[in-house]
Amino acid sequence: MGKIRLSRREFIKGVSWGLAGGYLGLKNTSALAGRGGGMGGGGMGGGSGVIDPPIGDLLRDPVEMPNLSTTPGLVEVDLEAIIAPVNINGAMANLMTFNGCYPGPTIRVNRGDMVKINYTNRLPVTGARNFLGYEKNITNLHTHGWHVSPEAPADFVMYELRTGETYSHEYDTMLQPGGTLNLYHPHKHGVSAEQYWAGLVGALVVNDENNVLAPFETHILILKDISLSGSEPAPHAMMMDFMQGKEGNVIMVNGQVNPHLSIKKGQVQRWRILNASNARFYKLSLENHSMNLIGTDGGLVDKPYQKSELLLSPGERVDVLVKGTLSSGNYRLRALPYNKMGMGNSPTITLMTLTYNGTLSPAQSLPLSINPHAERLDPATLDIMAERSLALSMGQGNGYINGQDFDVDPYQIMSEVGSYEIWTIRNNSGMDHPFHQHVNSSQILSISGGDAGYASLHTTIPAWKDVVLVPKWGSVRMLVPVMDYTGMTMFHCHILEHEDIGMMGRWHIMGMGM
Secondary structure, three states, rough: OHHHHHHHHHHEEEEEOOOOOOOOOOOHHHHHHHOOOOOOOOOOOOOOOOOOOOOOOOOOOOOOOOOOOOOOEEEEEEEEEEEEEEOOOOEEEEEEOOEEOOEEEEEEEEOOOEEEEEEEOOOOOOOOOOOOOOOOOOOEEEEEEOOOOOOOOOOOOOOEEEEOOOEEEEEEOOOOOOOOEEEEEEEOOOOHHHHHHHHOOOOEOOOOOOOOOOOEEEEEEEEEEEEEEEOOOOOOOOHHHHHHHOOOOEEEOEEEEOOEEEEEEOOEEEEEEEEEEOOOEEEEOOOOEEEEEEEEEEEEEEEEEEEEEEEEOOEEEEEEEEOOOOOOEEEEEEEOOOOOOOOOOOOOEEEEEEEEEEEOOOOOOOOOOOOOOOOOHHHHHHOOEEEEEEEEEEEEOOOEOOOEEEOOOEEEEEEOOEEEEEEEEEOOOOEEEEEEEOOOOOEEEEEEEHHHHHHOOOOOOOOOEEEEEEEOOEEEEEEEEEEEOEEEEEEEEEOOOHOOOOOOEEEEEEEOOO
């Protein structure tokens, strides 16, 4: 790590990342509409307006990974990181992919399955280093959101996988709740943002444990953006790319620009939505329809919550039911204006179009109950082992937790398994930060600042979260159960560029009495 640290400092020494020439600004939105995207949503001095591309092809769900095992209770898959040609809104691009798919193939399991992922690095051999000084094309794998061991060979993220090497991960999902949509992606410090940006992300699904949602047509919607430089992903070429996080000018659902999805009047559909963008925030709204929230990062909630808007920061997931209440027409799933830095306006972006196609008879009804076991925990009734305060900040090309840069002196938390803690995450910067902790999900007790609807939702419903939006100059207070697994794991900002420049800490979970 020391050698990388020196190299990184050499790369950024003397670099000016001021606003002049430091950020790709928003172009004319009417011109971008034909290409299906625009910067919006996070750039300094961005633009306002509407990005409304033509209705595209029928939505394609991500492909599903075949299970190589014939043994009941065992799911085994072969996963490769490989450069492959991908059609990005009519232009062919050479992207980093899992098994040649963009986004990566969905890995589906039942709770209690043993899961074996044989992960091979097929990225090209190179000795090149990125802007921060880290060697490119070294990778690893993180199962984001899974409540599994952080020790090898499970969700161990401190290894390096070089080209041609294979690492066989094994996960016991007995304690992972059913009904969750999670994700997998590389977590090699220093290059994680670039690999994620270039395409290395896919969905993990743990099937439902009851049949209440079985009648409903279900789709996975992976929201992701990218910019291209010729036929390659636009590089992280300046410090501004890391300080702000990279946002693309092509915005997609499942790799498609404004795909359409058919629905019938009277039909209920289930949409499982993942924000897989590096730094773009999506304030979702479906024209003339409500979205009924039934699940968050950590699984299903008690009942549907009717919402007109849902805000997703990078890494967050929502599970919603949408009912066809109209007879005909096209209705846009849009990202409403939102700016993570609170400066300027962002455009309204059409992500997908819902198209009516007949009537379903008999009509389907929204269930009154989803997960009767969901509940909010009351800290007053728990033995709280520790209360902690973590401050997120940035400056001079670095990210910090409690003033400590991961590359120099990582901030570390020592916790005891089987206990409860309360963490207060303070944002001492003028930019929103999505805070992510590995292994254990949390319940949100309070949010100061930021979007009122987001705060009201997540502090009142019985939801479990492994990513929470910490508003600029605001704070989040959360209840953290430290359960089941010991080992060294991580917490960090899920604008992965911020993790790569140091906004990450170590979480050492120890056995009782150690």
